[in-house]
Amino acid sequence: MTHRTRQLLQRLGENNISAFYADTGREAFAMVMAMIPERSVVGFGDSLTLRQIGVVEALEDGDYTFLNPWRPGTSVDENVRLKKRALTADVFVTGTNALTLDGKIVNVDGHGNRVAAMLFGPGKVIIVAGVNKIVENVDAALRRIREKTAPLNVRRHPDLDPAPPCGETGVCSDCSSPWRICNKTVIIEREYSNSKYKPIITVIVVGEELGL
Numbered sequence: 731m732t733h734r735t736r737q738l739l740q741r742l743g744e745n746n747i748s749a750f751y752a753d754t755g756r757e758a759f760a761m762v763m764a765m766i767p768e769r770s771v772v773g774f775g776d777s778l779t780l781r782q783i784g785v786v787e788a789l790e791d792g793d794y795t796f797l798n799p800w801r802p803g804t805s806v807d808e809n810v811r812l813k814k815r816a817l818t819a820d821v822f823v824t825g826t827n828a829l830t831l832d833g834k835i836v837n838v839d840g841h842g843n844r845v846a847a848m849l850f851g852p853g854k855v856i857i858v859a860g861v862n863k864i865v866e867n868v869d870a871a872l873r874r875i876r877e878k879t880a881p882l883n884v885r886r887h888p889d890l891d892p893a894p895p896c897g898e899t900g901v902c903s904d905c906s907s908p909w910r911i912c913n914k915t916v917i918i919e920r921e922y923s924n925s926k927y928k929p930i931i932t933v934i935v936v937g938e939e940l941g942l
């Protein structure tokens with residue numbers, strides 16, 4: 731584990747966010763699945779990282795009620811219904827756009843379902859991120875999202891019609907596209923940890939490059 735990753739894990743812990751390290755995607759997969767009891771209702775924030783390490787396939791095939799709004803053939807109404815139901819799931823699994831060295835979790839959403847579920851509602855939120863998501867601070871996180879993540883994400887969704895311009899130009903023009911994917915920005919700074927309310931977020935940092 732690098733010094734940078736160790737610092738991140740420590741700062742997440744100080745912010746009352748459980749943080750673990752996995753050397754590989756395979757190890758992270760095992761950790762995530764061990765945290766999800768069978769027969770759980772599991773919400774999903776869409777995540778290339780979770781697809782890459784095999785969590786999505788395992789949840790689809792296993793003994794879970796997996797609320798996947800992006801299952802092929804899902805209607806728009808059903809997509810919205812599954813996103814709403816995920817807000818009160820037993821477990822919500824997702825990736826993230828960026829983790830800052832001082833232990834903050836930074837995300838930008840188009841629809842807002844992912845950031846909403848990360849904030850409050852599910853019994854447990856599990857976030858998996860490759861080391862490529864670690865950045866210096868919130869400014870660097872927001873820059874990374876606009877300059878790298880969003881354009882790549884637009885390209886990953888050829889169904890967005892008309893597509894936001896950054897998909898083609900690779901540059902953010904602060905667009906007003908009907909499919910703008912940078913509508914809702916959420917920065918999680920800390921979690922409650924007191925006699926009444928327990929923290930719900932666990933972050934697993936993987937020592938590999940994953941996702942966008």
Ligand code: SF4
Pocket residue numbers: 875876877880881894895896897901902903904905906907909910911912
């Ligand atoms: S605001 Fe528009 S152009 Fe800028 S990154 Fe987001 S989707 Fe792309």
